[in-house]
Amino acid sequence: MLQAIGLTSTPRRDLPPAVDDLTFEVRPGHVTALLGEPGAGKTTALRLMLELEPGRGVTYFRGRPLHRVPHPGREVGVLLGDLPGNPVRTVRNQLRMLCAAAGVPASRADTMLEVVGLAGLRDQRLGSLSLGMERRVGLAAALLADPCTLLLDEPGAGLSPRERGWMHGLLRGHAANGGAVLFTTDDAKEAVRSADRVVSIEAGRLIADQDAAEFARTRLRPRVAVRTPHAARLADVLGREARAAQRAVEVVAESGSRLSVYGSSCAEVGEAAFRHGVLVHQLADETGDAGIPPALPRARAAEGGGDGATTATDGGGGDGSRLRGDHVDGERDRHGCSRRRRPATGVRRVGGPLRPLRYELHRVFGTATPALTAAAVAAVSVIVALVVARTGHTPQNRLLAAWPQAFPLPPAALGAGLLGALAFGEEYRYPALAADRGTVPRRMGLLTAKLGVAAALALLLGALAVIADAAALNLVFDRGPLRPPAQWLVPAASWAGLLIGCAWSGVLASGVFRSAAAGLAAVLAVPLAVVPLVRKALDGPSAYPVSGLAARLRGLAWAQWPPEADRLVLGALRVMAQPVGTALVLSLMVLLCAYGFTGLRSRVRW
Structure with a gap:
């Protein structure tokens, strides 16, 4: 059971809200159409239900x-x-990624294909x-977790009548x-x-909620659809x-060989054609448009032309029973959605902490x-090093x-920042988690997975750059510029900290600003904007030196660490004391706070 109560979008400048106090419900076991002309607020209403749009009201999915x-996602x-994901990703990889997000086995992707x-x-x-194949991929993605x-x-927009019939048959299943x-x-x-039910809206407000x-x-x-090579002659005969007979009959020419006759029946039209010797190729009762009725004073009237809709049909064309052929209907819970008992071949849940990873x-x-x-x-790093x-x-x-001194960041750090910025930026550009976007990316599990993967990629990029440069x-200078390092642990820790800090800045900034470009800009802002400010704040002598901090930290520890750890602690402190290290730490703290604030704000509903 879906219950939308008082959905109201945020008012636009000098314009009324796109959705205004919209309330309706979608019953289990039924297909409901949200009908309205373009700009009536249909898409905004869906985004409000999914908490992707700011506004008021609440939508309950089985009571929550x-x-x-x-x-x-389940x-x-x-x-x-229209586009279900990144255009360079394959269909199977896209669905397998969404299987991991929904917590179902990867084999479900092949089943839905x-x-x-x-x-x-x-x-x-x-x-x-x-377009038709994209819609099929989108339907497969929506049905992966058996929601x-x-x-x-608008699932049928731009599709052929046969594709629309198949799709609606799948929805009926x-x-x-x-x-x-x-x-x-x-x-x-x-x-x-x-x-089965039609909810009509206009200008974001409910007009009618009726059975189909x-x-x-x-x-x-009702109308009579006629196909004849003598359409003009038959129209003249029916009019005369x-x-x-002083009857109200309206004849509309749909195309060169098609007529729609309102106010008559198949028998009457067929008898008239027979009496006057008019050849008829098709004669069928259909449902046409009646214009704007008194009960719906401003509702959109569909055009009288085109294919009619027979009220008794079920959308035809597809075998919707294939969708859940392995399910057995069970009892319904208190919210109305059936509890389906699945055999061993049904949809199995794959949970646990590794699901986001x-x-x-x-x-x-x-x-x-x-x-x-x-x-x-690797290529840019080698060229710059040479x-x-x-x-x-x-x-x-x-x-x-x-x-070099002229570069704000090394190429490996920029690459790590780019991969980090794509962590959330790609999802907001290509909606892979439409239903989960308001909740799942704000959870610590997925954030931890993104930070961990970004850090691992950053370290791999850093190691690749150093190995390629060396x-x-x-090869070129025969070890001329290189010497065996006296100490390698502290520089390595500093290098790893820089790379991980840039990657994490990209992850957090793309999550806060919902853009990969903004995430990369935040990475570049650290050396270009934050570092000069930190350097200015750190310039000059300090009244309270921090010498001996490593020894005092060793005294606070429960276990006695080895003396070699002092060098690592001093190296980390030395890195953090540098302008770039301090700027990265400050930027990460600010971004983490902003990320937490936006996550908290996304849960607040008025």
Whole structure:
């Protein structure tokens, strides 16, 4: 059971809210259409239900708002927009990534590809798919976790009648097994053909909430669809006979060979055509548009042309029972959604703390971005190291890092920041977790996974850059610029801290500002804006020196650490005392606080 209560979007400047006090419900076992003309607020209403849009009101999914649902992806399946993910990702990788996010086995991806008829295209890239194939991938993604509720935004837009029939048959199969389905449309005939209930809205306000049969009686009227090579002659014949019999008959020419006759029947039209010798290729009762009825004074009237909608049909075209053929209907819970008992082959839940890590690994390595970034970092780092080595007067640590004084950050740090910025930025650009975006990315589990994966990638980039630089310098200069280091632990810790700090800054900034570009800009802002301020604050003598801090820390420890650890502690303190280290620490603290604040704010509902 889905209950939307008082949904109201934030008012726009000098304009009324796109959705204003919208209240309705979607019952389990039924398909509900949210009908309205373009701009009526349908998409905004769905985003308000999913807590992706600021505003007031609440939506209960089986008695709980979305931010109170432990695993939203398992409760709500969502299809918003046309592109289901990054265009360079393959269909199978996209679904396997979403399987990890939803906590279901990766094999579920292949099962759903079979259901939506895309098993042969599993290795195709998303950017190469047609619109109809993209919608099938989107439906497969929405159904991965076998959710109780489906929310679909204009799922049939741009599809052929056959594809729309298949899709609505799939949705009926989901509803027949106890699920609740809500889809938006601006076509009244599609709503009648495919839904059990029609919720009509205009200017963001509820106009009517009716059964599909009642909606068809008040909004639509029956017509006779005729196909004939002599359409103009038959229209003239029907008009003359209607005037002679003083009957109200309206004949509308749909195309060169098609007529829609309102106020008559198949028998009357067929007899008139037979009497006057007019050849007829098709004669069928359909449901057409009745215009704007008195009960709905401002509701949109669909065009009279095009394919009609037979009220008694169920959306046809697809075998929706395939969707949940392995499920057995059980008793219904107190919220109305059936408790489906599954055999061993059903959807199994894969939980535990590794679920976010699996998702993040699928997200990162599902594209060639890490490999391309590593190759670019290694190439640029080698070139910079060779150029700097020829000039001389550069410390060996900076030479191996390819970090001249003129650069704000070394190439490896910039690459680590870029990969970190994509952690959340890619999700906000290509909605992989539409239902979970308001809740899951704010959880510590997924944040920890992203930080851990970003740190590991940063360390790998740093090691690759140093090894490539050392190999190139040895090859070109025969060990001229390099000397065996007297101490390597402290410089290595400093190098690792810089890389991890840049990666984490990108992760947190992209989560706060919802953009990969903003995440990378935050990484660059550390040396360009924050470091000068820190350097100015640290300039000058200190009245209270911190010498002997390592010895005092050793005295506070429960266990006696080895004397070699003093050097590591002093090295870490020395790094933090440097302007870049201090700036990174301050930036991370600010970003972490901002991330926590935005996460807390996303849970507040008025």
